[in-house]
Amino acid sequence: MGKIAFVFSGQGAQYGGMGKSLFEASGAARQVFETADSIRPGTSLQCFEGTTEELSITRNTQPCLYCVDLAAARALEEAGIHADFAAGFSLGEIAALTFSGIFTGTEGFSFVCARAEAMQEAAEQNPGAMAAVLKLPNGQVEQLCGEFSQVWPVNYNCPGQLVVAGEKEELGAFRQRVAEAGGKAVPLAVSGGFHSPFMASAAEKLEKKLESVSFGTPRIPVFANFNAQPYGENAGELIVRQVKSPVRWQETVEALAAQGADTFLECGAGKTLCGLIKKTVKGARVFQVENAETLQAAVEALL
Structure with a gap:
């Protein structure tokens, strides 16, 4: 062992x-x-x-x-x-x-x-939300985050899973962009935009x-x-x-x-x-x- x-x-x-x-x-x-x-x-x-x-x-x-x-x-x-x-x-x-x-x-x-x-x-003080992005490579998720002023990659969990955090309304628009790109963004039950x-x-x-x-x-x-x-x-x-x-x-x-x-x-x-x-x-x-x-x-x- x-x-x-x-x-x-x-x-x-x-x-x-x-x-x-x-x-x-x-x-x-x-x-x-x-x-x-x-x-x-x-x-x-x-x-x-x-x-x-x-x-x-x-x-x-x-x-x-x-x-x-x-x-x-x-x-x-x-x-x-x-x-x-x-x-x-x-x-x-x-x-x-x-x-x-x-x-x-x-x-x-x-x-x-x-x-x-x-x-x-x-x-x-800064209400935020988080979502786990699936089925997309990290680089593409990072690029999608770059389209928004308050959405960031925050948890690099494992191959094919990257969690993002951000302002609630922007995160909703981000999730739509992920879907358009062929991925899936699953909202997480958390009370803030941690690690951002x-x-x-x-x-x-x-x-x-x-x-x-x-x-x-x-x-x-x-x-x-x-x-x-x-x-x-x-x-x-x-x-x-x-x-x-x-x-x-x-x-x-x-x-x-x-x-x-x-x-x-x-x-x-x-x-x-x-x-x-x-x-x-x-x-x-x-x-x-x-x-x-x-x-x-x-x-x-x-x-």
Whole structure:
């Protein structure tokens, strides 16, 4: 077997009840939730009992998903599965940074709460929308975005799938242009135009938040959304730029594979990343770990 990469889920995968069985099955996972509750009381309860509507509000979504992401990874490590690399999709990158030691547990959770608030406020100030473009090459999607003043490519997910963000009316016209070009643009159920210039104010606030943080040395390489390269001494810059810049997920997965990763464990809610990885790296072994059952399945397969 080659090397193992832990990849951490992003926003959009949330659901009521997530993380509860991990909390019950793993002491390491339980500690993640206890740390969160000490900083943001009620976080665990929100994960375990929150409604879909409640969990879809960005200021709730991000702290809760972060906990499930990190809890899954801690539980895997507790069970004896160790990662050679880490990466996270958007929000998931904060869990990856905490798992690797660039953030401490308390710093990581405090930062994800600040990130959630800043991005929620930016989305309210600059209402936007997002859509996944299918069946067109990235270059053509980029050209179509160029026809509009407020539509941008933001998530390079996998071959044949590029997410764009923009102003709502312009995005409607953009979707029509995609259809005319032979593609398909599927609206996403999100509350803002994330990873676009609409998030500039959030990036400014988070830059100030990070001024008091002393970053640790990562125990394993963490590949950044911003440039698909491992984090180095410029951690603060990468974390801030990530908020208002495209997520280069396909490049990140390709970079992990080039470093020898052939086994990917998606830590956190849902299995979106599993699907994207399968479309990007042929023959990759992919596991989803979001609860006690999938944790046990991964452990049995790999140990």
